[in-house]
Amino acid sequence: MGLYFLDFLVFVGIFGIVALSLNLEFGFAGLANFGKVAFFLIGAYTYALLSQIGIPFSICLIVGALISALFGLLVSLPTLRLRVDYLAISVLAFGEILRLIVKSEDFAGGDWGISVAPAITIAGASPYVGVLVNIGLVYFCLLICFVVAQLLANSPYGRVVRAIRDDEVAAEALGKDRAKYRAQIFMIGSAMAGLAGGLYVQYLHYVLPGMFMPMVTFTVWIMVLLGGPGNNWGVLLGAVLVELFKYGTNLAKPILPIDPINLQYILFGVLIILVLFYRPQGLLKESPIKTKALELVKYGKGVVNNKASK
Amino acid sequence: MLGAVGLTMTYGLSGFPNFAHAEFITLGAYIGYFVADQLGLGLPVAFIVAFLVSGIVAFLCYRGIFQPLAKRGATIIHLMVASIALGFILRHSIGAIWSWRPLYFTTSWPAFDLGPIRVTGLWLLLIFTAVTLAFVMHLILTRTKIGKAIRATSSNPELALASGINIDRVIWITWFVGGGLAAIAGIFRGADTQIWPMTGWDIILPMFAVVILGGIGNFYGAIAAAFIVGLAENIGVVALVALGLSTTYRMAIPFVILIITLIIKPQGLAMLFRRA
Numbered sequence: 140m141g142l143y144f145l146d147f148l149v150f151v152g153i154f155g156i157v158a159l160s161l162n163l164e165f166g167f168a169g170l171a172n173f174g175k176v177a178f179f180l181i182g183a184y185t186y187a188l189l190s191q192i193g194i195p196f197s198i199c200l201i202v203g204a205l206i207s208a209l210f211g212l213l214v215s216l217p218t219l220r221l222r223v224d225y226l227a228i229s230v231l232a233f234g235e236i237l238r239l240i241v242k243s244e245d246f247a248g249g250d251w252g253i254s255v256a257p258a259i260t261i262a263g264a265s266p267y268v269g270v271l272v273n274i275g276l277v278y279f280c281l282l283i284c285f286v287v288a289q290l291l292a293n294s295p296y297g298r299v300v301r302a303i304r305d306d307e308v309a310a311e312a313l314g315k316d317r318a319k320y321r322a323q324i325f326m327i328g329s330a331m332a333g334l335a336g337g338l339y340v341q342y343l344h345y346v347l348p349g350m351f352m353p354m355v356t357f358t359v360w361i362m363v364l365l366g367g368p369g370n371n372w373g374v375l376l377g378a379v380l381v382e383l384f385k386y387g388t389n390l391a392k393p394i395l396p397i398d399p400i401n402l403q404y405i406l407f408g409v410l411i412i413l414v415l416f417y418r419p420q421g422l423l424k425e426s427p428i429k430t431k432a433l434e435l436v437k438y439g440k441g442v443v444n445n446k447a448s449k
Numbered sequence: 450m451l452g453a454v455g456l457t458m459t460y461g462l463s464g465f466p467n468f469a470h471a472e473f474i475t476l477g478a479y480i481g482y483f484v485a486d487q488l489g490l491g492l493p494v495a496f497i498v499a500f501l502v503s504g505i506v507a508f509l510c511y512r513g514i515f516q517p518l519a520k521r522g523a524t525i526i527h528l529m530v531a532s533i534a535l536g537f538i539l540r541h542s543i544g545a546i547w548s549w550r551p552l553y554f555t556t557s558w559p560a561f562d563l564g565p566i567r568v569t570g571l572w573l574l575l576i577f578t579a580v581t582l583a584f585v586m587h588l589i590l591t592r593t594k595i596g597k598a599i600r601a602t603s604s605n606p607e608l609a610l611a612s613g614i615n616i617d618r619v620i621w622i623t624w625f626v627g628g629g630l631a632a633i634a635g636i637f638r639g640a641d642t643q644i645w646p647m648t649g650w651d652i653i654l655p656m657f658a659v660v661i662l663g664g665i666g667n668f669y670g671a672i673a674a675a676f677i678v679g680l681a682e683n684i685g686v687v688a689l690v691a692l693g694l695s696t697t698y699r700m701a702i703p704f705v706i707l708i709i710t711l712i713i714k715p716q717g718l719a720m721l722f723r724r725a
Contacts, residue, residue: 171526173533217712224466225711227529228661232654232704239700353650357537360530401545408538415518415527415534 145270147386149342152277153335155378158362159288159371160331166368167292168324169304171223174230175356177237178207178329182336184241187253187346200337207333208326215325219318234353242348254345273342280338284331288371300324361407364414367421376422456627456660465528466657469510470631471649472539477503477632478639478648479543482552499636500629507628508621510535544646551643575637582630583672590668599623658703662710678703
């Protein structure tokens with residue numbers, strides 16, 4: 140049971156990273172990435188292939204993230220100036236095609252996949268220690284991603300990105316190139332997803348094409364929508380809740396009348412529609428932007444004087 | 450092509466890509482199988498029942514989910530996510546009812562040779578049905594009142610509303626017909642290959658390529674684009690074999706067409722059929 144819980148923590152960490160990356164794209168920049176799994180896959184296979192030829196794990200992870208970012212740029216470029224639905228369709232198609240490619244190519248192991256060495260091995264350690272090491276690694280990466288996401292969101296740069304999301308014409312009129320900002324955010328998001336993909340396969344010790352069904356993308360969307368788009372704490376909460384729900388249905392397997400996999404997906408679908416209907420802003424709302432100028436407008440000049448006198 | 454026509458019409462009228470369209474196709478295939486094989490009523494009845502059931506499901510989905518969501522001010526992204534969610538509900542409900550094992554139609558089709566090409570009765574029926582339905586749709590769109598209302602709503606909803614067209618009803622009818630056409634497509638697809646809960650999902654991406662190449666919401670564009678994409682896929686398969694690559698990559702051909710369209714001419718072939 141204890142091991143089960145630690146396992147749960149690892150998955151929350153990994154999918155927390157993916158959810159943060161989707162939150163950057165959807166929550167802050169308003170981009171509909173329906174092919175998140177594609178970049179997860181790129182990171183995973185890059186890690187698997189590089190670690191096979193004996194490259195240290197940290198480099199594998201970083202290279203996986205960089206290649207993901209590169210592909211993110213390539214895929215998003217033709218569609219960034221168009222309406223968001225074009226991006227959604229082309230990225231979704233990209234993910235499906237990547238999955239077919241790794242399935243049919245020998246170098247990627249085809250249907251049977253590749254086995255992957257864990258990132259850190261300690262000779263003679265019990266499974267507990269192995270999982271604990273993984274938790275350390277995953278949460279270290281999660282922390283980095285969280286800090287990056289928070290800094291991006293609450294910087295002048297983040298405000299430009301949100302402005303483009305809310306009113307692209309106004310933002311363009313102020314001289315902000317919307318395609319450039321969107322491409323950058325998409326690259327950063329893809330890099331995070333790639334990183335998570337690498338962590339995922341090194342924890343599971345193997346990689347299979349079947350791990351990258353469109354359902355993965357959708358699960359991450361639920362995390363973001365449920366937790367609160369535009370709120371980094373919210374999406375982490377969403378990741379915890381969704382993973383909890385998954386584990387819950389798996390545990391309840393023996394007492395359910397129908398196949399839990401079917402039930403799980405049906406409930407996910409119902410859940411998302413309910414969230415869209417009754418709480419489109421998610422559990423935690425996007426926090427208002429905090430700037431000096433805004434405080435001045437709200438509280439008058441006192442703010443500045445108080446600060447000056449301190 | 451049959452599936453893409455329904456998809457392009459609902460996309461054009463409601464303004465968002467309905468990913469659950471794949472499930473209307475799957476549902477049609479299963480209903481067709483249920484009526485034709487499990488009840489033994491034959492294919493003609495199966496077509497009609499599947500058309501009606503899928504059409505009604507599509508209508509209910511729009512009326513029950515997408516329309517209220519749009520009225521609450523949901524963005525296009527929210528509608529897309531809702532359609533994917535709905536797709537999962539339908540697909541896994543189908544999976545729970547009929548299980549995930551693939552099913553096959555038991556009807557056997559006579560096959561005969563036309564010169565060097567081997568043709569089955571199924572293909573002839575498919576071609577015949579597609580051409581007939583395209584012609585009927587053409588007549589409906591150009592000659593009848595509801596057809597004109599559909600075209601009016603598609604090109605300018607506000608003006609259509611101001612001219613006294615009940616645009617809600619127009620959109621409902623379009624969803625019904627779109628779902629019904631998807632069901633017909635599903636039966637053909639199921640008869641040609643197999644039926645399983647992913648039947649619709651397997652062909653939804655080529656269909657999106659057709660829709661975008663044809664111009665969103667453009668009926669004639671979709672028909673022309675369906676021919677182009679179908680032809681390109683088959684030529685592409687020959688080319689892939691000649692190059693020694695796996696034929697799995699045929700999936701990539703519609704995708705390449707999609708990307709090229711988006712780069713060169715995002716409005717698709719629509720400019721060729723401006724009046725449509």
